[in-house]
Amino acid sequence: MKSFLVKLAILIPLLFLLQVVAGSLYPMEIPAEVLQFQQQLESEVDVLYFGDSTVWHPRGSQTTPQMVQEYLPARTVGEISHAAYHLDLYLAYIQALVRYTAAHDYRPEWVIIPINMHSFSPEWDQRPEYQFTEEKRILNQGITWSRLFGRPLKIFGDYDSPITREEYRSTTVYSDTVAVGTVADFEDALGNSQLEEKEDAQFVYYQTLPEEGMVENMLVYYYMTPLTVEHQKLQSMLQIVSLLQDAEIGLLFYITPVDTELGDVYLGESFRRRFSANKTVVLDLLAEQNVPVLDLSYDLEAFYFSDTEHLQQEGKRYIAEQLVAQIDPNLPLEQNNMVTTSDNTSDPDNPATAGVTATVTATPSPIPTVDAATNPLLATAAARATQAAGGNGERTPTPPAP
Template structure:
């Protein structure tokens, strides 16, 4: 038995050693990070980090030009790089900024959207929106090497990088202002085909009606981004994405715009202290600029007219801060 245990121990050590070499190469490289490396090498000077507001969300929309595409054509003097993903948010942007700051290819500025919905419990705490694997991939150094090599075997042993479990997520409290209004699971009828006015109201409450605190982890990430930008001479240009506030007002008369303005003001004040530019577009567009019928509740998804207008605003914002 002694021989067996010794041989198994030896096998275990050998597997770990081989895995250190092999695991690093078999770790699935995310195509978006590959794309970032490629763009940095190509010498871009401005990077647009986007979210779902960048793209078209209606299948029948004829003009499917993205916001980034429109913006690129409005700022011919800039070499614009683009990296977007539907559910990206401040945490993953922070890792991207860290990654860029350590890159040998320097860029001048980064445009980052602040999607107010991303601070909501449904987005902030959703397990699949934590992007833990991408965060590992974006890290550098020995720690990252180790994590990449043992990412799969550790997951195999049940050590998961989703820091929030599905149960924890569904248990997250929902607030209207500072008033607690149930948990995420109470509002989780996202894909229901039959929905009432109450359902829509519930969704708006879940996504936008919270009172943002400066202690929010995504606020801290946002401020860290600003700090890293200053330290590395990268100009960070934030903009708060527009929301269909007119439609939302129908459900929370007077309250909705007030709450959005409060939350936006907090963000603007904090960034002002950090001497970082921010463009507030939260209530800049009217209802005709949005397309959210497929999701049944008003939100920030833009149609081509909305993307055109935001592109215009951003181009002016860029020129203003050049």
């Protein structure tokens, strides 16, 4: 027994040294976003702007963080964004940020984080590829350690998603309180299209709308499952608040816009009622923590969107203007939709928002005319609204006048 322990004591350090050599010669590749984050910390940027694809889609267009940088030339704005990023992963970034600031003489002035209501859906929340386990592990372990030891950890499953494909596909989908099927039912029916691929991970967004009869299913899948305070992403949101408050770093949340007019057409009043109820859960939690949030969810009309949540350039610019107005109120920008914890007026147009903090309505910047032919979502919504049967909604999306 003693001989075995001696051999083991020799073997373990030897294996460790061999792995250090192997990891140095063949380091594990680190995701570009994590490397970019590290570079921005070392550059001591003033504003860290996290985001999902709503800040940059479509590729090649100017991103919302880049627009914010234009408005704030005296500050440096760092962007960390990727398709399907969400609050759980933002928490991992914030934990790494706080550790870094504790060890260095640096603290950003602001952290900006979008809250995408779609991210709470079973389609997004439970998708194995969207768990970003590898990124979370690397942010927790550090880049150097991950480069040296990431390959064996990956081989032994340390970076695997905690949610299996089978568990994901069996997740129940709700429309309000009614179970309407499973993820498998909706995935198979909708035939999601791939927007971006990273190794074996697929990030699924609609580049064009699905068939006419499937739009209603898509909206149910993305937005109609009830949200409760126990949701893991909301718990991550609260941890982010606590960490940044303790670190005395400014935090600016905003709820991303959604094409509510499309929901009005296809789902009627039930769409806004459910969306507003879910949004209220988020706003109330943040109000309890005295955290202000920009609620931009209902601000933009259908022709600002390229699909349910991704924006044309003028829509992104509107978002940038509202964010900049909070960071530097002296800049001559449009009035914003800041929700404050001192306001307690309900939205008269949305019964489900009774008790929600009030907003000040902003006027979006003028937008060039968008032809329905260049916006599949707008064209489909307009066509549906003019059918003999008509939509159930109170508002009908119409193309802007030529």
